[in-house]
Amino acid sequence: MGRLTTHVLDTCNGCPAAHLDLQLWRMEGNQARLLTGCKTNADGRCDAPLLEGVTMVSGEYQLHFAVGSYFAARGIALPDPSFLDDVVVQFGISNTTEHYHVPLLVSPYGYSTYRGS
Template sequence: MGRLTTHVLDTAKGCPAAGIRIELHRYGNGHDDLVAEAVTNADGRTDAPMLEGASFKPGEYQLVFHAGAYFDACGENLPDPKFLDQVVIRFGISDGQAHYHVPLLLSPFGYSTYRGS
């Protein structure tokens, strides 16, 4: 069965980003639905896949990483408004049997992502 996982690394500190709230939305029929929410653990990962089993279906999705709240919790002295507050990654799932891993490499002034394994 397919599944969607993610993790977040704080590239400015060189460590996993613990405590980041993540939302997963699915798009279709002209609107989006909140499908799941999670918070990263000490390893920067969610405790369970964001999506798996019968809920894992091909379609358009969006992960929303609440980076600004994470930076606040870390005591980062950032300008107001922050350069990055919510990091949004919109992507498609085409294979309902595959493992999709969407990591976020994050700093206060930039980020990158890729389809991992």
Template sequence: MGRLSTHVLDTANGKPARGVAIELFALEGAQRRSVVRTTTNADGRTDAPLLIGEAFRTGTYEIVFAIGAYFKALGTATADPPFLDVVPIRFTIAEPDGHYHVPLLVSPWSYSTYRGS
């Protein structure tokens, strides 16, 4: 059974990013449909996979991370307005039974991602 998960790591403070608002969108042609909204827990993960079972389908998706609000809530010094506010990651699920893990490593000034396992 395929699934999609994520994990947010705060590289500026060296810890999991707790309380990051996340929204997953399915992209279908010119349409952008919200699939799930959630928030990261104390481990920087969501309590449940973003997609699993019947909801997990091949296609193009976008995960949007509210990073500016996260760093603001921590009181982290950033630019005003923040250099990174909302971080979108667009990707394609091609394996109907695959595990797609899309982590975000982030600071107020940079981010990176990769397909994890």
């Protein structure tokens, strides 16, 4: 069964990014529709897949990670405005029977992502 998951790691502090807000959006032409959101758990993951079963539909999606708020809550001194506020990862799902995993490694001044397993 296909599903979409994510995992956020804080490379500045060397730990999972716990209590980070994120949202999943589906692109419909030039419009984006909010599908769901969650706050990461102590391991930097959502407690349930963001998509699975009948909600796993092929198309273009965006994950919005509220990294500026996360680092501010951790007491990291950030400039105003911060260099990174929301990190948006746009990706496509073509095969709804596969597992799509979108990890985010983030610091206040940079990030990386890839399709994980």
